[in-house]
Amino acid sequence: MHETAIAHDIIDIVEETLASSRAGSLQIVRVTIGEMVAVVPDLLQHAYDSLISGTRIDGSKLEITIIPISAICHSCQKTFGLDEFEFCCPACQSVHIEVKTGNEFYIKELVVE
Amino acid sequence: MxxxxxxxxxxxxxxxxxxxxxxxxxxxxxxxxxxxxxxGSGKTTLLERTLELLRGHIATAVIEGDVQTDIDAQRIARHHVPVVQIITNGGCHLDAMLVRDALAKLALDDIQILFIENVGNLVCPASYDLGEKFKVVIVSTTEGDDKPVKYPKMFRVANVCVLNKIDLLDYLDFDIVRFKENARMINPNLHFFDTSAKTGDGLDKWTDWLEHLI
Structure with missing residues (x-):
């Protein structure tokens, strides 16, 4: 349930960006979240909505893109996706894998009017 | 647009x-x-026993994170160790800013090992780097051997896993082999200690490891 703290962080960055850009009204905040990041998108959206209520970015929405977990096996060099958090290679069962995607957690861009 | x-x-x-x-x-x-x-994993009890065993060898200090009350800090203070309580007032994790503020109340030059007892929660604290050298996840046998599968992110980011309350193994269906297999599937580099903070079993290996850190 750290979505409220995260929504605060997002709003801080959004406000900073808007303050330095002379932009119009904020419509969308595009956020990229990897599956390894333990964030529940719906909870984050609700937290964001309630925190911006009555502020100058009231009415803006989060648009969340989820990045699946993928990894490369250092034993057989195969690249694969992880569906069940089983951190082993589906081809050779090696656990010597490196996670390549799924840890992303950033604000990509803002859409303003 | x-x-x-x-x-x-x-x-x-x-x-x-x-x-x-x-x-x-x-x-x-x-x-x-x-x-x-x-x-309820026995984290504070484990910490109390650890502080006693390290006393005289290593200068320790503790930052205690809790949602409410300073009960845990009072327990730690009985061991004559510097302790700072952080009360998050509902917050489910400690963050680096809270730790930075707490450090103002500690004489770091006099400390060799600083334990940060995070808020009891296996989800949110996994995402927040506190500047630590090691993340230690403590699991008790009463929680079930499927904990790693249910909270994969925590086990993925942890360096060390302490399995506590091993004195209860005879009374539980907890499968210690399956638990470690589950955990290693998520993080093959996890280093394990099996302990009972109540009986003292396994604490020697744990404190030996701590003493070798400095």
């Missing part, structure tokens, strides 16, 4: 402060362990 590129990490503020703390800990030769667990 226009698009403003941002490309900034959501947790950048926390991560920046955590890196500053890590530099500070390195400069001042303080080894920091972030202790993570569910509520």
């Amino acid at each position: 226009s698009v403003i590129t941002v490309e900034r990490k959501v947790l950048e503020k926390n991560d920046q402060v955590a890196e500053m703390l890590r530099d500070q800990f390195t400069r001042q030769n303080v080894t920091v362990l972030n202790l993570l667990s569910s509520p």
Whole structure:
């Protein structure tokens, strides 16, 4: 349930960006979240909505893109996706894998009017 | 409509402060362990026993994170160890800024190992770097051997896993082999200690490891 703290962080960055850009009204905040990041998108959206209520970015929405977990096996060099958090290679069962995607957690861009 | 590129990490503020703390800990030769667990794992009892066993060998200090009350800090203070309580007032995790503020109340130069007892929670604290050297996840046998599968992120980011309450193994269906297999599937580099903070079993290996950190 750290979505409220995260929504605060997002709003801080959004406000900073808007303050330095002379932009119009904020419509969308595009956020990229990897599956390894333990964030529940719906909870984050609700937290964001309630925190911006009555502020100058009231009415803006989060648009969340989820990045699946993928990894490369250092034993057989195969690249694969992880569906069940089983951190082993589906081809050779090696656990010597490196996670390549799924840890992303950033604000990509803002859409303003 | 226009698009403003941002490309900034959501947790950048926390991560920046955590890196500053890590530099500070390195400069001042303080080894920091972030202790993570569910509520009721025996984390505070394990810490109390650990502080007693290290007394006279290693200068320790504790930052206690709790949602409410300073009960745990009072328990730690009985062991004559510097302790700072952080009450998060509902917050489910400690962040680097809270740790930075708590450090103002500790004489870091006099400390060799600093334990940060995080808020009891296996989800949120996994995302927040506190500048620690090791993340230690503490699990008790009463919680079930499927904990790693249910909280994979925590086990993925942890360096060390302490399995506590092993004195109860005879009374539970907890399968210690399956537990470690589950945990290693998520993180093959996890280093395990099996302990009972109540009987003292396994604490020697745990404190030996701690003593070798400095």
